[in-house]
Amino acid sequence: MTAFALAWALAVATHLTTSNGTLARTFALQGGSWTPETDLQPSVGTGNFGWDVSIDGAAAAVGAPGHGGGAGAVFVYARSNGQWSETAILQASDAQQTAFFGSAVDLDGERLLVGAPGPGGGVYVFVRVGNSWVEEQ
Numbered sequence: 001m002t003a004f005a006l007a008w009a010l011a012v013a014t015h016l017t018t019s020n021g022t023l024a025r026t027f028a029l030q031g032g033s034w035t036p037e038t039d040l041q042p043s044v045g046t047g048n049f050g051w052d053v054s055i056d057g058a059a060a061a062v063g064a065p066g067h068g069g070g071a072g073a074v075f076v077y078a079r080s081n082g083q084w085s086e087t088a089i090l091q092a093s094d095a096q097q098t099a100f101f102g103s104a105v106d107l108d109g110e111r112l113l114v115g116a117p118g119p120g121g122g123v124y125v126f127v128r129v130g131n132s133w134v135e136e137q
Helices: none
Strands: 010-018 021-030 033-040 053-056 059-064 073-080 083-090 104-108 111-116 122-129 132-135
Touching (some): 021 059, 059 104, 059 111
Antiparallel strands (some): 010 021, 021 033, 053 059, 122 132
């Protein structure tokens, strides 16, 4: 699966499989050409990392619906001085196996929507409060 999101002259090709697992690769527009910038990889082992990606400004949300046996997770990254760093790992407060949380992500400013299409799943809304993400009830 390949998805493209544009923001800050960045594009992301998602769910690339390498010898080190799956990753999300960012590209920067330089001199009219798209060049690889960095590979986003999770800090912990996970399944289907990069299944969906959303970038807004200097933040990226990367879905990993296979994490935790299918309960899923979303890894959040921040970009500063051209470098990406993982800032949070989000999971549903009512996480259930095979909910596949992180199958769809949409980041818009201080709000993040996360889809979990499996049994017991739904749409989850997170709001950024300072440096933390809080799930709305």
